[in-house]
Amino acid sequence: MVSTIPRPLMSYDEVLQLFEQAADDLDLEEEVRLLLRMPHRELHVGVPVRMDDGSVCVYRGYRVQHNGARGPYKGGVRYHPESNLDEVRTLASLMTWKCALSDLPFGGAKGGVQCDPKTMSANELKRLTRRYTQNIAHIIGINRDIPAPDMGTNAQTMAWMMDAYGQLEGHTPGIVTGKPIALGGSLGRESATGRGVVLVLQELCSDLGREPQSVRIAIQGKGNVGSWTARLAAEGGFPVVAVTDTSSGIYAEKGLDINALQAHLELGGRLSEFPQGVELTNEELLALDCDVLIPAAIGDVITDDNCDSVRADIIIEAANHPVSYNADASLRDRGAIIVPDILANAGGVIVSYFEWTQNIQQFRWEEKRVNHELARTITTAYRAVSSLAREKRCPMRHAAYLIAVERVAEAIRLRGFV
Ligand code: NAD
Numbered sequence: 142m143v144s145t146i147p148r149p150l151m152s153y154d155e156v157l158q159l160f161e162q163a164a165d166d167l168d169l170e171e172e173v174r175l176l177l178r179m180p181h182r183e184l185h186v187g188v189p190v191r192m193d194d195g196s197v198c199v200y201r202g203y204r205v206q207h208n209g210a211r212g213p214y215k216g217g218v219r220y221h222p223e224s225n226l227d228e229v230r231t232l233a234s235l236m237t238w239k240c241a242l243s244d245l246p247f248g249g250a251k252g253g254v255q256c257d258p259k260t261m262s263a264n265e266l267k268r269l270t271r272r273y274t275q276n277i278a279h280i281i282g283i284n285r286d287i288p289a290p291d292m293g294t295n296a297q298t299m300a301w302m303m304d305a306y307g308q309l310e311g312h313t314p315g316i317v318t319g320k321p322i323a324l325g326g327s328l329g330r331e332s333a334t335g336r337g338v339v340l341v342l343q344e345l346c347s348d349l350g351r352e353p354q355s356v357r358i359a360i361q362g363k364g365n366v367g368s369w370t371a372r373l374a375a376e377g378g379f380p381v382v383a384v385t386d387t388s389s390g391i392y393a394e395k396g397l398d399i400n401a402l403q404a405h406l407e408l409g410g411r412l413s414e415f416p417q418g419v420e421l422t423n424e425e426l427l428a429l430d431c432d433v434l435i436p437a438a439i440g441d442v443i444t445d446d447n448c449d450s451v452r453a454d455i456i457i458e459a460a461n462h463p464v465s466y467n468a469d470a471s472l473r474d475r476g477a478i479i480v481p482d483i484l485a486n487a488g489g490v491i492v493s494y495f496e497w498t499q500n501i502q503q504f505r506w507e508e509k510r511v512n513h514e515l516a517r518t519i520t521t522a523y524r525a526v527s528s529l530a531r532e533k534r535c536p537m538r539h540a541a542y543l544i545a546v547e548r549v550a551e552a553i554r555l556r557g558f559v
Contacts, residue, residue, distance in 0.1 A: 153231045155466040160234070163542035172559040173550045180230055181214075181248075182206045186276035188254060190269045193262050200269060201225075201255040204277045206286055207233035209248035210552035211241060213284050215490060216250035217291030217319075218273075218298070220266075221439075224253035228440070232291075235461055236490070238545035239483040243522045245494045250286050252277065258293045267301050274305035281306070283315040283501070289493050290319040292364070292439065296331070300324050315500035318493035327496035329511035330489075335369025336512065337488020337519045338435065338459045339377055341480055344523045345455065353378035357396070357431045359453065360384050361423060362438030363412065366459050366486065368403070370437055375399040379433075385426045386438075389413035392421040392429070427451055436463035443468045451477070458482035473536055481538040483545065484519075484526055491518045 157178060164174050188200040203226050206214040216236040219229070229251045237249025254273055258266055280286060290299055299317040303324060306316045314325035322328060329336075346356055358379050360367050363386040371381050380396030391397065391412045398417060405415050413420040427434065427443060428450040436442050437459035443451060448468035456472065457480045458464060464472065469479060492515055499506055506514075530540035553559065 153227055153234065155462070156231050156234045158466055159538065159542050160238075160546060162539060163546040166539070166543060167547055167550070169546065169550055173553050176553060176559055177208060177546070177549065180205050180207045180233060181209060182280065183226065183230065184277060184280060185226060186273070188269060188273045188276060190265060190272060192265055200273075202253070202273045202276060203229040204252045204280060204286070204288075205230045205233040205250060206280065207249040207251075208237040208549060210549055210556060210558065211248055212246035213248065213282075214250035214286035215240060215245075215247035215289070215493065216252065216286075217289045217489075218252035218254070218294050218302075219291040220254050220256050220258040220269075220293030220298075222255065222257040224255045229253040231440075232461055235483055237549060238542060239487050239490060241545040241548040242483050242526070242541055243487045243491055243518055244548070245490065245518075247287075247490070247494065250288075251291075252288055266298070270298050270301040271305040274302045275309070278306055278309050281316065282310075283313055283497075287315065287493075287497055288317050289489070290365075295319075295365070296321045296326060299326075315497050318496040319489075320496070325496075325500050327492055327499055327511055328506065328508035329515065330492045330496055331365065332369045332373070333492035333511075333515060334366045334459070334486050334489035335371075335373055335437075336515060337491065338366070338370045338437070338457060338485055339373040339379075340488070340516055340519050341485050341523050342374065342379070342433065342435075342457055343377060344520060344527070345457075345478070345480060348527060351432075354380070356380075356433055357382045358433045358435060359426050359429045359431045360435045360437055360459075361426055361442060361463075362386065362436070362460065363406070364438070366489075367435075367437035370435055370459055371397075371399050372403065382431055383421060383426050383429055384412060385421065385423045386412055390421045390423060390426055391415045391418040392425075393418035424450075429453070433457060436460045439463070441465050443472070445471075448472055454478065456480070458485045461486065469536075469538065479536065479538060481541050484522055484537070484541050487522060488515055488519055491515050 186202045188202045232251035240247040299320045320326035383392040433455040434453035440462040444465040
């Protein structure tokens, strides 16, 4: 069986428009633009897997390396039924800009397998991961391209990837990040993306003179990023009033007890069955009367179709590309502040960088050091973006692209690529 090609979730052209706007403003030479418009390499592989019932499925797998001027390619691997080449290409380009904005010595890449991990057994996922890794092994490497988890993948997936790569090349813990701690993963990596989101939120509130207690937050997504964002925001004194996942959601006007909610979920309960609130849908969450909306699930959830119903004045993009290009313009027209994905969710790749350096040095940092360095790195990026946005009176997204594109362009010129 070969899986079918579904509709694209997000488009490379949209990110390209953001790049072109920054390139225009930077007066970037045409040669550098030409190079940056085209991803370096796109690999499409068939991934045959023997299923538990004896049948064979061939899944579509991808790895796109967008630009490596600043260092080895870096980016997650997504397992999702709608994963496709254009989406992976889009996400790979976002990684180029994200790594440059946080001043990490990495280029941008992304991987994806078009599969539904929720319907597969652990053994099927293991066989899929091992075969996908073998099929992309010739283009990854500790100094070439370092995968990590993303939607639908986790530390276990990375452990299987590390082992499959190690069978070919010898033990190489630094080949992937986001590994289990026992295999060389970094302390603090699991919480890093959510922690980064909350650090950015705190910086923004301090800029706006807003006290956490008065800032009501709604979060879409209860996976790695959404859960940690909810937990750390609540710890920081922000009332988290609503949370949704694919199938259900919960709302409490005065704020949810996030620890109690987490315990309820760990016991197998659904969000909507949590007794201290009322059920709400994903559509209702996006249109909720709250101060900050944090989409932390999938791309393109706020589009032309629903952006007029969004009431939050601040949107923090914890997911990649949750706001479409047109919706972004409409929201800004009515005065909303949007913290772009390449800044807001950079915490994950920042701590992945720390994990990679620890693996290379064969040394482990304490969690306190990881969290401290994460805070320093993401806060520096936030301040650079917010002060440039103020100086140029432009949206934070444009300021972020100006900084990132200039850094990548400088590396291209210095290397003599063109
Ligand atoms: P995950 O697989 O752990 O969780 C995804 C969550 O989204 C789940 O709660 C799921 O129920 C929900 N979801 C899926 N489809 C949905 C839909 N149609 N409507 C509402 N909710 C839906 O994934 P994650 O690692 O938390 O990643 C979430 C987002 O953050 C992705 O866009 C990912 O690219 C981005 N991101 C993740 C990391 C990381 O370190 N994990 C880093 C940077 C960016």
